[in-house]
Amino acid sequence: MLRWKVVNHTIDSVGARKAGAGKLKVQWLVVWALMAIFACQRSTRENPVELAGHSLVSPRSQENVRALIPSVVGIAAVFDYRLEFFEHELVNGQFVPEATSPTGYRLLKNAGAVTSAKKIQKVNGGGIIIYRDGRQTVILTCEHVLSSPDTVRTFYRDANGNETKIMLSRAIKKRATHHVIDQANHLEPAEILHTDSRTDLGLVTVTTKMAVGEPFTAAVAYKNEVRWGDLAFVFGYPREIKQLTMGIVSPAPYPGSFSLDVVGRYGFSGGPVFVVRPGGELELAGIVRGVPVSKIKYLQPPLDMQPGQNLRPDEINQITADEYDLIEYGTVYAIGTERIGRFFQESKAFLQTKGIILSDKLLPP
Numbered sequence: 001m002l003r004w005k006v007v008n009h010t011i012d013s014v015g016a017r018k019a020g021a022g023k024l025k026v027q028w029l030v031v032w033a034l035m036a037i038f039a040c041q042r043s044t045r046e047n048p049v050e051l052a053g054h055s056l057v058s059p060r061s062q063e064n065v066r067a068l069i070p071s072v073v074g075i076a077a078v079f080d081y082r083l084e085f086f087e088h089e090l091v092n093g094q095f096v097p098e099a100t101s102p103t104g105y106r107l108l109k110n111a112g113a114v115t116s117a118k119k120i121q122k123v124n125g126g127g128i129i130i131y132r133d134g135r136q137t138v139i140l141t142c143e144h145v146l147s148s149p150d151t152v153r154t155f156y157r158d159a160n161g162n163e164t165k166i167m168l169s170r171a172i173k174k175r176a177t178h179h180v181i182d183q184a185n186h187l188e189p190a191e192i193l194h195t196d197s198r199t200d201l202g203l204v205t206v207t208t209k210m211a212v213g214e215p216f217t218a219a220v221a222y223k224n225e226v227r228w229g230d231l232a233f234v235f236g237y238p239r240e241i242k243q244l245t246m247g248i249v250s251p252a253p254y255p256g257s258f259s260l261d262v263v264g265r266y267g268f269s270g271g272p273v274f275v276v277r278p279g280g281e282l283e284l285a286g287i288v289r290g291v292p293v294s295k296i297k298y299l300q301p302p303l304d305m306q307p308g309q310n311l312r313p314d315e316i317n318q319i320t321a322d323e324y325d326l327i328e329y330g331t332v333y334a335i336g337t338e339r340i341g342r343f344f345q346e347s348k349a350f351l352q353t354k355g356i357i358l359s360d361k362l363l364p365p
Helices: 002-046 059-071 313-318 337-353
Strands: 072-086 114-132 136-142 151-157 163-181 187-196 201-207 231-236 243-251 257-260 272-276 282-290 293-300 320-327 332-336
Touching: 059 072, 059 231, 059 272, 059 282, 072 136, 114 163, 114 231, 114 272, 114 282, 136 282, 163 201, 187 337, 201 337, 231 282, 257 282, 282 337, 332 337
Parallel strands: none
Antiparallel strands: 072 114, 072 163, 114 136, 136 201, 151 163, 163 187, 187 201, 231 243, 231 272, 243 257, 257 332, 272 282, 282 332, 293 320
């Protein structure tokens, strides 16, 4: 019993000594930490730390991206279509071939055989000014922002869902107009100068005005490869309003392209992508091509119907199947400098006939 108490007393004494030594050690650590903080503060005051490199919030990169704003414009295109719907005559439940019919099959012999309507398709995107003289300003954008099909046809399907050769309707493009959205957010009439569907790139020209903007001064990333993890600024024109965002570069599954983790949407196509280089310098690395989408099919009523209006029996045949693009947010695909350089090189001779001489920085080495 006595031995147990002595042992217990010994243990308690050792514990007390250890606790005292621990408290003393903590006190010294606190003193050393305070001294280190004081030394760091003094060193910072005497030798200020300047943020640089790939930081997107560095003063240098912010200054450079602000300098690019007057070089970014919007592109607005409007396509007017005439829609035609065909009603066919059936004999014993079969379509009757007829060479003089616009569909190749006999139509009804009344005024309702062909009904028509109008459809307006609006497309907008971004662009970057690459050239300006006293007469005209040239802008680089995407070809698909500028163009649309001349004629779109829809066909009947059989009982198995297979498309037949019997035309149900067609849309004929009657007019296309293009405008550039300048720095004051005004629309300036524009004309298509040159397009290339292979690279999905195009050039538009607009009369030179101060409000339109000025050519960008940054270099093109021909020599420095765009790689995994590079940081980039991305310009777009969603809802015809200039917007700036940023993202990180990743490879894309499409040749000559790369992707960015940007929440892009309609209006970013044609917008420039500038990658951040060491020191905060920026280089043109690409042109936004689009975003991944899923297709949603739906039935579209006659275009002249008002909300809340009921269909009449004679309007049932005017219902058409259509598709809607559902954007998968979080990824943007961009055309890389390899295709941009090839587009500039192949356009060089044509542009010279228009009095447009591209600067050396735009052409690949």
